[in-house]
Each structure stands twice: as C-alpha cells, then as structure tokens.
Amino acid sequence: MFDTLSDKLQGVFSGLRGRGKLTESDIDQAMRAIRLSLLEADVSLPVVKQLTSAIGERAHGAEVMSSLTPDQQVVKIVNEELANLMGAAAVNMPISPRPPTVVLMAGLQGSGKTTCSAKLARYYQQQGRAPMLVACDVHRPAAAEQLSVLGAQIGVPVHREDGVTDAIGIAERGIAAAKASVRDLVIVDTAGRTVVDEAMMAELVGVRDAVHPTAVVLVLDAMTGQTAVEVAEAFQEAVQFDGAILTKLDGDARGGAALSVRAVTGRPIFFVGTGEKIDALEPFHPDRMASRILGMGDVLSLIERAQQNVDVDSAKDLEKKIMSGGLTLEDFLDQLRQIRKMGPIGQLLGMVPGFRNATKGRDLAIDDRQLDRLEAIIQSMTPGERRRPEMINGSRRQRIAQGSGTSVQEVNQLLAQFKQMRKMMKRFGKGGMPPILGT
Amino acid sequence: MSDDSDDRARWAELFEISLPAEEVVPQTRRRGLFSRLKDNLTKPRQAISPQLAGIFAPGLITRETWDDLEEALIGADCGMDASLALVEELRDEAQQGRIVNRSEIASGLAAAVVRQMTPEPPRIHIGDGPTVILVVGVNGSGKTTTVGKLAYRLGELGQHVVIGAADTFRAAAIDQLAIWADRSGAQLVRQGPGADPGAVAFDAVASGTARGADVVLIDTAGRLQTQHNLMEELRKVHAVVGKANPEAPHETLLVLDATTGQNGLSQARLFGEAVPLTGVIVTKLDGSAKGGIAVAINRELGIPVKLVGVGERLEDLQPFDAAAYAEAIFSASDAG
Numbered sequence: 164m165f166d167t168l169s170d171k172l173q174g175v176f177s178g179l180r181g182r183g184k185l186t187e188s189d190i191d192q193a194m195r196a197i198r199l200s201l202l203e204a205d206v207s208l209p210v211v212k213q214l215t216s217a218i219g220e221r222a223h224g225a226e227v228m229s230s231l232t233p234d235q236q237v238v239k240i241v242n243e244e245l246a247n248l249m250g251a252a253a254v255n256m257p258i259s260p261r262p263p264t265v266v267l268m269a270g271l272q273g274s275g276k277t278t279c280s281a282k283l284a285r286y287y288q289q290q291g292r293a294p295m296l297v298a299c300d301v302h303r304p305a306a307a308e309q310l311s312v313l314g315a316q317i318g319v320p321v322h323r324e325d326g327v328t329d330a331i332g333i334a335e336r337g338i339a340a341a342k343a344s345v346r347d348l349v350i351v352d353t354a355g356r357t358v359v360d361e362a363m364m365a366e367l368v369g370v371r372d373a374v375h376p377t378a379v380v381l382v383l384d385a386m387t388g389q390t391a392v393e394v395a396e397a398f399q400e401a402v403q404f405d406g407a408i409l410t411k412l413d414g415d416a417r418g419g420a421a422l423s424v425r426a427v428t429g430r431p432i433f434f435v436g437t438g439e440k441i442d443a444l445e446p447f448h449p450d451r452m453a454s455r456i457l458g459m460g461d462v463l464s465l466i467e468r469a470q471q472n473v474d475v476d477s478a479k480d481l482e483k484k485i486m487s488g489g490l491t492l493e494d495f496l497d498q499l500r501q502i503r504k505m506g507p508i509g510q511l512l513g514m515v516p517g518f519r520n521a522t523k524g525r526d527l528a529i530d531d532r533q534l535d536r537l538e539a540i541i542q543s544m545t546p547g548e549r550r551r552p553e554m555i556n557g558s559r560r561q562r563i564a565q566g567s568g569t570s571v572q573e574v575n576q577l578l579a580q581f582k583q584m585r586k587m588m589k590r591f592g593k594g595g596m597p598p599i600l601g602t
Numbered sequence: 603m604s605d606d607s608d609d610r611a612r613w614a615e616l617f618e619i620s621l622p623a624e625e626v627v628p629q630t631r632r633r634g635l636f637s638r639l640k641d642n643l644t645k646p647r648q649a650i651s652p653q654l655a656g657i658f659a660p661g662l663i664t665r666e667t668w669d670d671l672e673e674a675l676i677g678a679d680c681g682m683d684a685s686l687a688l689v690e691e692l693r694d695e696a697q698q699g700r701i702v703n704r705s706e707i708a709s710g711l712a713a714a715v716v717r718q719m720t721p722e723p724p725r726i727h728i729g730d731g732p733t734v735i736l737v738v739g740v741n742g743s744g745k746t747t748t749v750g751k752l753a754y755r756l757g758e759l760g761q762h763v764v765i766g767a768a769d770t771f772r773a774a775a776i777d778q779l780a781i782w783a784d785r786s787g788a789q790l791v792r793q794g795p796g797a798d799p800g801a802v803a804f805d806a807v808a809s810g811t812a813r814g815a816d817v818v819l820i821d822t823a824g825r826l827q828t829q830h831n832l833m834e835e836l837r838k839v840h841a842v843v844g845k846a847n848p849e850a851p852h853e854t855l856l857v858l859d860a861t862t863g864q865n866g867l868s869q870a871r872l873f874g875e876a877v878p879l880t881g882v883i884v885t886k887l888d889g890s891a892k893g894g895i896a897v898a899i900n901r902e903l904g905i906p907v908k909l910v911g912v913g914e915r916l917e918d919l920q921p922f923d924a925a926a927y928a929e930a931i932f933s934a935s936d937a938g
Contacts, residue, residue: 208677302914388894416863
C-alpha cells in the first residue's frame with residue numbers, strides 16, 4: 164500500500180539525470196525519502212535515526228555521487244545497512260543437549276502465542292522430536308481448550324489443569340509430566356500481558372524461574388507499530404528473551420518491528436508465522452526481511468517454495484511435452500495444482516518484486532476462486548477431451564459449462580487461451596527457451 | 603460519586619438509553635475514561651511520551667521544537683501524514699500568536715488532535731427490532747473479548763442480548779464466547795467448529811428477532827485484510843445478515859489493536875471495502891501503546907472511534923471520548 168523505497172528514490176533522482184553531478188542537497192532529499200519509507204514500514208524512530216545516519220555517511224561518499232544510477236546505489240546501501248542490522252545469517256532456536264528442551268512463550272495479548280506454540284510443536288515434530296505443550300494461560304477464557312484442540316490436530320499431548328489459577332505450578336508439573344513421558348521438547352504457552360502490568364510481568368518471571376527454559380521466545384505481531392521498541396525492551400528487562408517469532412507476516416505489514424527488536428535488544432528472530440495453517444511457520448531469513456521492509460519483494464522465498472512443492476520428475480516430463488508441442492489439458496491441470504500447492508496465489512504474487520506496489524495491495528486480478536473455476540471446467544471434460552481439446556464442439560461446450568457450473572463463454576475462453584499457449588510453447592520448444600518450472 | 607454509576611451513565615449515553623432520573627450523573631462530576639487511562643498511565647513505565655514531556659517543558663519554541671513534536675507524533679503511530687498535518691496546524695497557531703511558549707503546545711496539540719477526529723460523541727442507536735452489531739478485525743485484535751464485554755454492559759443496562767458465535771475457525775473461540783455469554787447473561791447462538799459462519803450469523807439474527815432481543819452481537823473470525831477468500835467470506839456474512847433483516851447490520855465495527863502501526867490504515871481501508879464500517883474499537887490502549895493510528899484512520903477515512911479499551915478488566919472498555927483521549931495521550935499537563 165505504500166510506494167516502495169526504490170520508487171521513491173527514483174522519483175527523487177529522476178530529473179537529475181543528465182544534469183551531471185549530484186549535489187549534497189539531492190542526497191539529503193534521498194535521505195528524507197529513506198526516513199519516510201522506514202517509518203511507513205513501522206521501523207521505530209530511534210532505529211530509523213541510527214540507520215539513516217549510517218546510510219547518510221555512505222551516501223555522501225563517492226560511490227553514490229559519481230554513479231550513473233544513484234538511485235540504485237542508494238537502494239543497495241540501504242539494503243546492506245538493513246541486512247547488517249538484521250544479522251547476516253538465520254539463527255536457530257537453541258536446543259538443549261540434555262533433553263527436554265524447554266521453550267517459554269511470552270508476548271502481548273493477541274500476538275499469537277497459542278497458535279505459535281502449536282506451530283512450533285508441529286515444526287519440531289516434523290524434524291523428529293517429541294514435543295509436549297503446556298497450557299499456562301490461566302487468564303483468557305478457554306485458552307487451554309484452544310491449545311488442546313490444536314494439540315489434538317497435530318497429535319501432540321497437552322498438559323492442562325482446569326480450574327487451577329497458579330500458572331507457575333502448572334508449568335512445574337507440566338515439565339515433570341513431560342520428563343515422565345520422555346518428551347524431548349516442552350513448549351510452555353503463557354497468557355498475553357501488557358508490559359505495564361507489573362503483576363503479570365512478575366508472573367512470567369516466576370514461570371521462567373520455575374521451568375529453567377532453554378529458550379525464552381518473544382512472540383510479536385508483525386503489524387506492531389512504534390511500541391515494538393518499548394515492548395521488546397520491557398520483555399528483555401523482565402525475562403531476557405533469547406529470540407523472537409514474528410507472526411501474521413502473511414498480510415501486507417512490512418514488519419519493521421523485526422528490525423526494531425533486533426536493533427534494540429540484539430536478539431535474533433527465529434521464525435516467522437506466514438498463514439492460518441498449523442504448518443505455516445518458517446525459519447527467518449534476515450536478508451529477505453530487509454527486502455520486505457523496503458517493499459521489494461521476496462524472490463528467494465518464492466523459489467524455495469517452488470522447490471519444496473514441485474515434483475522434479477513430473478517437471479522433467481512436462482518439459483519434454485512442452486518442447487514437442489504435445490501439452491494436454493491434463494498436464495495443464497497438473498501444473499495448476501502444483502502451483503496452488505505452493506500457497507494462495509495472491510501471497511505468491513506478493514513475493515514478486517514490484518507486484519505489491521503495482522496492485523497497491525488491492526484485489527488481485529488472479530484470485531484463487533478463478534483458479535477453482537478453471538479446475539472445475541477441466542474436470543468436467545472427458546479424458547479424451549482433455550487430451551484432444553480440438554474435438555470439443557458446441558454441444559460438448561454446453562455440457563462442460565453445465566457440468567462445471569460455469570458458462571459457455573468461460574469454457575471458450577479457456578480453450579482459446581490453451582490453444583494460444585500451446586502455440587507459444589511450440590515456438591519456445593524450437594527456440595530452446597527454458598520451461599517455466601524447469602529443473 | 604462511584605465509578606460504577608459514572609460508567610453506567612456513559613454507556614447509557616452511547617446506546618441512547620435513558621436512565622431513571624435519580625441515576626443521572628452531572629457531566630462535571632464524571633471521572634471517566636480520562637482518569638482511568640491516566641491511572642494506567644501513571645505506572646512507572648508510563649510517563650506519557652517522555653519526548654512530549656520534554657517538548658512541553660517551559661521554554662522558547664524553536665525549529666527543533668517542531669521537529670521533536672513531529673517525531674513524538676510519529677512515535678505515537680499517528681503516521682507521517684497526520685503528524686505533519688498536526689504540526690502544521692500548531693505552527694500556524696504559533697505564527698498567529700496564539701501559541702507563544704512551549705507549555706502552550708500541550709493544550710494546542712490535544713485540541714488539534716480532536717479536530718482531526720469526528721467531533722460528535724459516539725452513538726450506537728438501539729432501535730425497535732434487534733439492533734445487529736457485526737464485529738470484525740484481524741487475528742488477535744480482541745474481537746471475542748470485546749463482544750463479551752459489550753454483552754455484559756448491555757445486559758447491565760437491561761438489554762436483552764443475543765451473541766452469534768460466527769468465529770467457527772479459531773480453536774475454542776466458541777468456548778471462549780460461551781464463558782462470556784454465561785457471565786453476561788446473554789443468549790449464545792452457536793454451531794460446531796468449522797460451521798458456515800454465514801449460517802451462524804443468520805441464525806443469530808433470526809433467533810434474536812424471534813426472541814424479541816434488543817441487540818444481536820456477531821463475533822467473526824480474525825482475518826488478515828489481504829486474504830482474499832476470507833474477506834469474501836466476511837462479505838457473505840454481511841450479506842446474509844442483511845437477508846435476515848434488510849436493515850442489518852446496523853453497525854459494523856472494526857476492532858483495532860492500539861499497538862498496530864501503519865498497517866492499521868490498510869486494515870481499515872480493506873475491511874471497509876469488503877463491509878462498510880461504521881466505527882472502530884481501539885483495544886489494548888494501555889499507555890505503552892498510544893493508538894495514534896486510530897487518529898490517522900479517523901482523519902483519512904472518516905471512520906470514527908466508538909469504543910476504546912484501556913486495560914484487561916471488564917470496566918476498562920469504555921465509550922470513546924476524543925477530548926479525553928487526546929488529553930490523556932497527547933497532553934502531559936498532569937502526567938506523573
């Protein structure tokens with residue numbers, strides 16, 4: 164919804180081209196654009212100041228002043244400084260050499276602790292660990308029930324004590340229960356609390372001292388604004404967290420809070436939450452976050468998802484078919500499904516640099532429901548029709564439209580597009596152009 | 603005068619319910635949200651923005667003062683546009699000689715903030731048939747808790763309330779609401795987890811109408827405003843409610859976490875495109891979070907704030923009062 168920094172800088176520097184050398188005031192104008200961009204991304208003010216002074220120093224240097232493309236030079240510097248601040252490499256959550264590893268979840272109300280606890284259990288369960296969840300939120304009604312339901316969904320046991328209001332006691336007995344049943348990872352979910360509530364912060368300290376956690380994890384909403392600094396500082400002071408999880412990053416929040424947490428406490432981000440599903444938790448990559456904060460897309464994550472979801476053999480198969488011009492609607496359906504496995508189409512497109520900007524975060528032209536209709540149309544065809552679409556005449560079209568709950572026009576449109584595509588593919592095949600999802 | 607009767611009076615005003623004469627509290631004697639927020643703010647961490655306190659300290663106004671003010675407003679999450687507009691306004695006043703020294707900026711700022719917001723006090727009119735209130739927002743903003751507290755308040759004022767548990771997605775959301783319904787004496791209309799939220803909403807309105815309820819509150823699942831399918835689902839819930847009663851929903855309220863930054867504007871804009879919003883409820887305004895994004899939303903999209911939550915306790919949810927808010931957050935006059 165905001166202009167990306169690169170667009171802004173282009174605005175500043177366009178019109179300067181051909182005028183020869185940049186002046187100091189040109190650079191100052193660029194620095195204001197950077198400041199605004201960072202603030203719009205919810206990076207906290209003190210951190211923005213720290214960053215802009217570092218960037219400013221370099222921007223006034225020769226590399227920008229003498230460059231033919233000063234906007235790109237500046238973007239590069241900003242990107243580097245952000246990445247510097249975020250830390251170079253992904254940091255893993257510590258795992259204790261002497262099991263069980265105990266993870267204590269902390270955060271504000273509504274940041275997503277309970278959901279995250281279950282996601283974390285799921286993540287490590289898939290890596291072969293035996294997690295257990297402990298429900299220590301004795302304040303929010305039905306919080307333990309929520310954790311139980313999530314635990315049941317992923318087959319992870321949950322320690323809960325209904326009617327007990329002593330969070331510390333529940334935590335202690337939870338750890339004991341985990342040891343008794345030989346669980347090697349215990350995730351302790353706690354109540355949300357505001358940092359101004361001293362009694363609640365004291366409770367958290369009590370729980371921490373009782374369970375001796377391997378890692379204290381701060382759960383932070385990606386949409387958090389300028390308060391992120393105060394929140395991070397307060398939790399740091401009270402419980403010395405080891406790292407953070409940034410939740411709800413699947414929306415259009417830029418997530419500047421990530422930068423603030425890191426800058427103020429020096430603590431890394433372990434994971435990011437990227438969706439409603441229980442396995443929507445991904446390790447955090449500092450470099451990608453820098454691009455996101457600047458609104459510049461996230462190609463690497465897109466490629467990674469493609470690699471996870473696309474089956475190499477069938478991709479090779481498809482490549483051959485495309486080259487020979489023998490692509491059928493069946494292959495097309497396959498392809499469509501593989502792409503959809505990677506996630507909602509809008510989210511995928513959001514990772515493409517510049518795309519978010521082009522659509523201003525509005526309704527995307529391609530939404531998942533349109534793809535549903537395409538699937539329905541193809542599924543309403545006979546296998547013969549899918550292999551030889553040219554045989555689909557008027558009455559067949561009518562039947563397909565009825566069968567799929569669409570209109571003849573939509574069926575026509577699909578067939579025309581497919582024909583066009585096949586023609587193009589044939590041409591690519593001759594020219595040796597690499598296929599879309601090739602290996 | 604006790605806090606309780608203060609509260610009652612304020613809530614009665616919001617819902618335009620007349621209280622018996624002996625219960626009416628004169629305006630001047632009300633403590634209210636202002637003092638409650640201040641109470642919360644006087645906790646150690648909460649010297650209002652230390653930056654603001656610095657600005658308001660006696661002394662001459664310099665260029666730096668205005669820069670500091672702009673930063674303080676950005677620090678309160680007002681966003682760039684609203685912050686610049688506010689500073690501009692105050693600068694004009696200074697040029698016209700109405701603000702001379704820094705201590706006068708405080709009252710000037712509070713007044714300017716109020717001018718950026720909807721001037722009328724918020725109202726939620728309760729009509730004859732059941733008044734339907736649809737509550738929407740992103741995940742974790744506090745919808746369910748707010749619905750619970752609203753039900754409780756309405757119950758206190760003698761209103762017959764039906765709650766529709768249309769958050770059928772989040773695990774145990776229905777159980778959470780059931781506990782609130784129990785506390786407030788409201789009737790809960792529910793189906794199982796995973797049920798069609800539109801059907802639950804329809805049932806709630808139909809059942810509220812049949813039982814002669816005064817208010818039907820509908821809790822919906824949290825959703826990020828960029829999730830197309832879930833926003834479509836919300837559109838449908840809104841439409842289905844309209845089928846049960848052509849005038850419903852009478853109010854569609856967006857619940858906004860006060861810690862939200864600039865993404866709040868995107869929330870208000872995109873939720874508003876899916877379902878026309880009649881108001882915003884700001885939650886978790888505890889002093890650490892300043893909720894300036896609500897000022898930006900009111901200013902840019904014209905959606906007024908109707909309720910505000912300043913803490914966890916039941917009585918911490920209050921009808922919004924722009925002047926009290928502006929004074930508590932943006933004027934350091936009595937702080938600390």
